[in-house]
Amino acid sequence: MKATDQQWLHHHSCHDYDLLTARWKHLAQKTGLEIVVLANQSGYEIFALRGVGKVQGGGLYLSAGVHGDEPATVWALLQWAEANQERLAGESIIILPCVNPWGLVNNLRWDEQGRDLNRMFQNESLPFFLSWRKLLGKQQFLLTLNLHEDYDAQGIYVYELAPPDVNVSDQVFTRIESIIPRESREEVEGRPVRAGMVHRSKDLRRVVEEELEGGYPEAIYLYLNHTRLALTFETPSEFAFHERVQAQVGFIEGVMTI
Numbered sequence: 001m002k003a004t005d006q007q008w009l010h011h012h013s014c015h016d017y018d019l020l021t022a023r024w025k026h027l028a029q030k031t032g033l034e035i036v037v038l039a040n041q042s043g044y045e046i047f048a049l050r051g052v053g054k055v056q057g058g059g060l061y062l063s064a065g066v067h068g069d070e071p072a073t074v075w076a077l078l079q080w081a082e083a084n085q086e087r088l089a090g091e092s093i094i095i096l097p098c099v100n101p102w103g104l105v106n107n108l109r110w111d112e113q114g115r116d117l118n119r120m121f122q123n124e125s126l127p128f129f130l131s132w133r134k135l136l137g138k139q140q141f142l143l144t145l146n147l148h149e150d151y152d153a154q155g156i157y158v159y160e161l162a163p164p165d166v167n168v169s170d171q172v173f174t175r176i177e178s179i180i181p182r183e184s185r186e187e188v189e190g191r192p193v194r195a196g197m198v199h200r201s202k203d204l205r206r207v208v209e210e211e212l213e214g215g216y217p218e219a220i221y222l223y224l225n226h227t228r229l230a231l232t233f234e235t236p237s238e239f240a241f242h243e244r245v246q247a248q249v250g251f252i253e254g255v256m257t258i
């Protein structure tokens, strides 16, 4: 059955972290993925799933919910995983189902202390970031994917941190733009968007220092330390919830099959 906004509203579940956790734990049991608890955030366990499979050229890294007011990301990641259990059973993969559960429950971008976790991935002292570093070790990933939503967006778009000759997302967008069209704005945060793509790879350390006051987003940290292809996918927060979830699922699915 296709999920609609009516169903989501009826169940009132898109900020229910206990339900999200229960479904991931069930999936871990069925797939053999290991649950790794990373930290306790005001009573909510932040956890990852890890699979050690045989994939040539590095594994995959998928992450959602670092901003708690972007709920389509976490439900889409779960929906995609539940539909791909056979594949996950043999995959070399790290999944972070919800980096900021307190934010999800409270429908807020920030954590319980008002911090934007997505400007803190250089942090070497807080329990979550310590555990996260340990989890990743020196692993290199074929691809990392961070899922986000944007209140200002008028369509889907992606930040593609990749070498100049790589463009993965455009092919994927042709499959999912019937669900939500590509971003129509010409600029996102001062950067040009072309057909929904914000493509860059150079001067990232300078960008972080000058524009983000030294606070590293997850994707930039991953690109500089763990991968040659870091994608950040964004859906427009003001669109219908079920469409955002379906666009997110379609993006994950598309990236995985290309």
Ligand SMILES: [Zn+2]
Pocket: 067, 070, 147, 148, 149
């Ligand atoms: Zn976000």
